[in-house]
Amino acid sequence: MLVDKEKSELKQRLKKVSGQINGIDKMLDEGRYCVDILQQILAARAALNKVGLMILESHTRSCVVNAIKEDRTEQGIDELMNVIKQFNK
Amino acid sequence: MLVDKEKSELKQRLKKVSGQINGIDKMLDEGRYCVDILQQILAARAALNKVGLMILESHTRSCVVNAIKEDRTEQGIDELMNVIKQFNK
Amino acid sequence: MLVDKEKSELKQRLKKVSGQINGIDKMLDEGRYCVDILQQILAARAALNKVGLMILESHTRSCVVNAIKEDRTEQGIDELMNVIKQFNK
Amino acid sequence: MLVDKEKSELKQRLKKVSGQINGIDKMLDEGRYCVDILQQILAARAALNKVGLMILESHTRSCVVNAIKEDRTEQGIDELMNVIKQFNK
Numbered sequence: 001m002l003v004d005k006e007k008s009e010l011k012q013r014l015k016k017v018s019g020q021i022n023g024i025d026k027m028l029d030e031g032r033y034c035v036d037i038l039q040q041i042l043a044a045r046a047a048l049n050k051v052g053l054m055i056l057e058s059h060t061r062s063c064v065v066n067a068i069k070e071d072r073t074e075q076g077i078d079e080l081m082n083v084i085k086q087f088n089k
Numbered sequence: 090m091l092v093d094k095e096k097s098e099l100k101q102r103l104k105k106v107s108g109q110i111n112g113i114d115k116m117l118d119e120g121r122y123c124v125d126i127l128q129q130i131l132a133a134r135a136a137l138n139k140v141g142l143m144i145l146e147s148h149t150r151s152c153v154v155n156a157i158k159e160d161r162t163e164q165g166i167d168e169l170m171n172v173i174k175q176f177n178k
Numbered sequence: 179m180l181v182d183k184e185k186s187e188l189k190q191r192l193k194k195v196s197g198q199i200n201g202i203d204k205m206l207d208e209g210r211y212c213v214d215i216l217q218q219i220l221a222a223r224a225a226l227n228k229v230g231l232m233i234l235e236s237h238t239r240s241c242v243v244n245a246i247k248e249d250r251t252e253q254g255i256d257e258l259m260n261v262i263k264q265f266n267k
Numbered sequence: 268m269l270v271d272k273e274k275s276e277l278k279q280r281l282k283k284v285s286g287q288i289n290g291i292d293k294m295l296d297e298g299r300y301c302v303d304i305l306q307q308i309l310a311a312r313a314a315l316n317k318v319g320l321m322i323l324e325s326h327t328r329s330c331v332v333n334a335i336k337e338d339r340t341e342q343g344i345d346e347l348m349n350v351i352k353q354f355n356k
Binding site (some may be wrong): 180181185188200209211214217227230234240248257261267 | 269277284287288296325335
């Protein structure tokens, strides 16, 4: 469960990723050197990954903890492990 | 060196990633379940990674090959390996 | 906390990884083609990653759940998130 | 094509990875804490990845460059991109 403070930080980070994506699009239009474009893609990928890890952490500290405290442990951990494995691909 | 056909496909893919990012932002506003949001982030990350690999491939088939044919081999390969290592992080 | 059954499966998998590493060493001695050697390294890396995910899952289902049930939630989740972030590098 | 100097360094690094794998096996026998075992697995994974990147670099600087200089460009780049994509999984 994301609280408002977390949501606003995440929205800000997503806005930055959107800006990076637009910037990459412009670099394509300007015919910029491939390696320079790749650097921006790697930066956007890292920023997006960070957003994901922040949500994963918030989910773990709230929903997973609640699931365990409310004796829905197996379901909570199954779901968490599934996301962790996808993250690791 | 990206040719026009490559550029237009890449721009389309970037547009899709932008759409995914906007969608994730909306999911935050709607208070959607963390795991559902994470699935979308993983999808956007994979799509962005694909764009990166396409540019890396185009760069390798054009700029790196030219560098080797024009006897700028070391510079061309140094640059390529640097990007490959960053991709692998 | 790994139970015996988990330990024996993990030990078997580690034995296989060791065998793969020895195989790669032999391929180097035999002067095998780089790409063939790389395929074996990628296979060993995937096998090792799988062992890691199995231990991470067992840890989550036991130690982390116990930490939460024994009100050591923050410590248990801090530790888990730290490992997840390292896994994701 | 790996030269002898590269081979001996790679063999040394593989020996170290084997040692790490044996160490992990011992940690299982000793019932060590999961997170400590995971740290060792992540270290072995990183070491193995490094061996892979070293071979990929040597392959790129020798076999791929030769393929391009001997007008087998497409085959050389197809093979390289295939390995890069697998590395990125």
